[in-house]
Amino acid sequence: MSPLISLLIIALIAMIGVYVSWRAGRLDRLHTRVETARASLDAALVRRSSVVLELAASGLLDPAASLLLADCAHNARSADSGRELAESDLTRTLRTVLSQPGFAASIEGRDGADELIGELEATTQQVFLARKFYNDAVAVTVAARRRWLARVLRLAGGAPMPEFFEIDDIVVPGGMGERGTDMPHLAG
């Protein structure tokens, strides 16, 4: 074998090695991104249920609505396997309570109402964004792991396949409003 050919083979192997390790590194980064996104999603959900509990205990609402919200928020916080269902239930109850006729008028000008509704809006938006970005990260990671090289060489190692987090998080119906944004806005 001529030295030139050997040199070429060695170079090729080195290039493959570099490529594979780059792919593995990319997968690793993607997993880290998924984990970070998941942590902020969890934090956002916990913050949301805290604000809902605060609203339930605030005395701004009637006791029936308060009890319904407290029940759902509590379930969402303590749910383990049924987390997505419990969070969706919380969203739906929140939506139902906020959309009762006369709701806005009933809390208008009350002590602390603006702050609480503002906080609620902020946390709903956080949940909305965090879930979008988390699912985005999951989608990219899952696609990368499905490529044959990643599967054949098990580039992801023992990392579990990330799963989408599917909940109903639309607290106010309507999507893209006149503001040209699909961020949920509770007030005005």
Added chain:
Amino acid sequence: MRVGIVCPYSWDVPGGVQEHTRDLAEALMDLGHQVSVLAPADDDEGLPDYVVPAGRAVAVPYNGSVARMAFGPLSANRVRRWIKEGNFDLLHVHEPAAPSLSLLACWVADGPIVATVHGATNRSRALHVAEAVLRSALEKISGWIAVSEAARTTMVSHLGGDAVLIPNGVTVRRYEKAEPLPGWPGEGGALGFVGRMDEPRKGLPVLLRAFEKVAAERPGLRLLAAGPGDEAEVLARVRPQVRDRVVLLGQVSEAVKVRAYHSVDVFCAPNTGGESFGIVLAEAMAAGAPIVASDLDAFRRVLRGGRAGELFENGNSDDLAAAIGRLLDDPERRASLSAAASAAVRDYDWPKIARDVVKVYQAVLPAPQGT
């Protein structure tokens, strides 16, 4: 007395609390009181004239399932207006810990309030979380009634305080007289059962074993069962030789149920547990059916320790079969049990129950001034 009754659940949906408020309201009116019932309703048409509709209830997730509740500013306003216009001496709210109309009524009302707890479910978690909000509303209640020991335990452990036990009533005159279903009870005799067929605690499996045994010796004997459940599944559990003698009616209207009680020679209540009162048993008694029932504490009490109905050892199908056999052979004993049941059930007749409720009302009303 002017009494305002609040029912938390939709008037046009069948349910125990709705039936209870209807019967109570009518019994109170028979006693000469003025009654108005506030309840959610989908359709204002066809409501009795004593019912004031409070708008539609909304489906929301609560306590592990989806329930229909009335809440929010609009409902609260309706309750407020109803209380103002009704000018009641007293409010009687039902199931006030449910997040619906009754709780709203406690929240907005000022006058004396009596509350009745029906359910025995465990909803301590939600109650705990919203405790402060609930407490201020429920503290206004000055007299508590529980319809069963189980309901009282729930109430005492979750809300504190104590409750008077006043059982569910049965409107005896609705059950007293009815034509048997066509062809029943028939020459060979008939046994009866009413209740959920797929709920083991209602005891149908125990009865089916006993029926197989008795039916083997009595070629004409039939079993008539009414209640929701998968009929094919029930029949599959019956021995093929006697399967065609088991007649399942499925879920039936109130009118057919009353006729079913009158269509049998022996009515069986084989419940194995969890029965706080046994409304079915009271209905069968009101219809004057000779009864064989399991010896649960509650049944023993209702049946006067066995004088108003035979008792058999809970869960023991041989014992049940023996009791059924004895009664089928003894028409005189059946007649005397029937008469004793009709007499004993008078204690649970709504007019009598309503009088007890009125005593609770009087106890919470402010004492008259002077004299």
